[in-house]
Amino acid sequence: MKIKTPSRDDASVDMAPMIDLVFLLLIFFMVASVVTELDKVEVAIPSSDHAKVPDDTKGRMMLSVDANGQVYSGTLPVTLEELKVLINSELDLNPDLRILIRADKLVEYKTCKELMIACGEVGATDLIYATFEE
Template structure:
């Protein structure tokens, strides 16, 4: 009797489970990543010494960039007109003038623009106004003392 030899198939490593594990890890890291709130305006804050105030959930924050552009609670406005800013504040605030009104201006923003935002907030009835600053770095104080 002659038996036919069976041809052995080449042994291969099955990559399907490995690919599944990689995709599961990718999904895990994407879901577990924390996201930070970032605005699209790049601003350089003026400096001041003091304690940080606690963050309030219900607030109106107007950010003024160095070119005079406005952003209300993270949404950039289409133009630099004060009437557009007024409309955006009414949309966000809903007429509730008791919420804190925070003005964040770039250090290079013209003073008149920040004052215009403060005047607008006062005209609209907001009494709880705040201006944001950043604390000076230790190296900056030494360089200022040398100048």
């Protein structure tokens, strides 16, 4: 029995769906990168000669202090007492809570010290400051 197969001379790949997929991925990543930038308070991060950029900042609770000394948890403005309650509830969920502090370069050290003391009083001891490496 002889089976006749069509010749493969005219076989081609349609590139239109592949191009559509590339454009969809490009748009997705452009939108996703804009969304991740919106969840931060605008802070002028200081630079330092001895800064060590941490390998992994993912999964850290982000605290920000703007130039006026206002403390933020994420983008929510909080007082130090409210912050203690938030950190305490986060520690109940995650005992290995790590905190990233983003303080404006114009913030006095006194404000940062009060923030560190508030974190320590509820048991959060893994704190790092965001700085730019020079």
